[in-house]
Amino acid sequence: MNENRLPIYFAPLQGYTDSAYRLAHARIFGGINTYYSPFVRVEHGEIRRKDIREIHPDNNGEMHFIPQLIAPTPDKLEQIMALFIEYGYREADINLGCPFPMLVKRHNGAGMLPHPKEVEALLKTAVEKFPEIRFSVKLRLGWEHADECLALLPLLNELPLSHVTLHPRLGIQQYKGTVDWNGFEAFYKGCDKPLLYNGDIHTPDDIESIVARFPRLVGVVIGRGLLANPALAWEYQQGHPLSSDEMAKKVRLLHNEVFNAYKERLQGGDLQLLTKMKSFWEYLLPNADRKAKKIIHKTTKLSNYEVAVARLFAEL
Structure with a gap:
């Protein structure tokens, strides 16, 4: 990586950035300093089985990988941390930014702010x-008010955190509207902590302009922008940029590797595989x-999906 460029962190997105x-x-595109897992959480007294499987070291190769957790209470945090330690992790990210209402109303994520x-x-x-453990924290400006994060600054500055990531939206915005630069x-x-920026980054120029405006940043966290353009x-x-031919080649490789991984792991037949692959295309290559793409999203047959994907690749 270019030493004059800030490290890029791949934000976790539930249903999209799984281990496959x-x-x-990491193998096909790279350019990432750190990958995060979608948050691990406790449901009905137990850690979800798919979360346990997703963060297992055997499923995450040699990439720099940090598991993320979401918990409304210390006891649930301790339960999740026991798993992280069992798996040998010495870094963990704490989610204080998730805006999904079902979790927020139970004081998870942005609901804690x-x-x-x-x-x-x-x-x-x-x-x-x-x-x-080297802990980091990801948060939003607040749930309803942008000064909620400011009220937490004395605490965050006091704690021995490795870094803080801020997404400058309110939780009630979900992912709508614009980020709040002020x-x-x-x-x-x-x-006072090393700070990372997250939110609405779609191009290298976006990164450059954010770095120019906030020169003390130590990294940039990107989610949907990387799903749209994995390069x-x-x-x-x-x-x-990658050449159009190289981009097409790499996207095809990415698709085939993810498709084959899901085909091997999923036990629900063609329909389950098709559902997972539809999410793969939700953000990817918007143009x-x-x-x-319409056929991909509407078809109920895997054979039709494969024809549509072949057509799409032929047009790249």
Whole structure:
């Protein structure tokens, strides 16, 4: 990687950046400093089985990989951390940014931001009970008010965190509307920890302009922008885009590797495989052949899907 460029971190997205995708992306595109898992959580007293499988070291190759957790209470955090430690991880990311209402109403993710005492109990439990772990935190500006993150700054600055990632939206926005640059700048000015920016990055120029505006950033976290253009981090690091032929070749390789991994892992037959592959295309190549993408998203037959994908690749 270019030493003059900031490291790029691949944001976790539930249903998209699973281990099959991460492994394929790291091998075929690269350019990423760190991959995060979608958050691990406790449901009905137990860690979800798919979360356990997804973060197993055997399923994450040689990439720099950090598991992420989401928990509303210290006891659930401790339960998840026991698994991380069992698997040999010495880094963990704590999610205080998830905006999904079903989780927020139970004080998960961004739902904790209006409750600083709960955040304090959670984070202090983490650093005090697991001193061998390098914790990071990802958060939003707040749930309803952009100053909620500012109220947490004294706590975040006090704790021995490896870094903080801020997505400058409110939780109630979900992923709609625009990012709040003034809100990010206020947090940036008061944050003593290494800070990463996350939100609405689609091109290398977007990264350059953010870095120019906030020169103390130590990294950039990208999610949907990388799903749309898997070469984005590589292009930023190298300082030039992939050729159209090379991009087409690599996207085809990415698709085939992910398709074959799902085909091997999933036990629900063609329909389950088709459903998973539809999510693969939700963000990818937004300007690709529209008719082929429409068939991909609407078909109920795997054979039709494969014909549509072949057509799309022929047009790249």
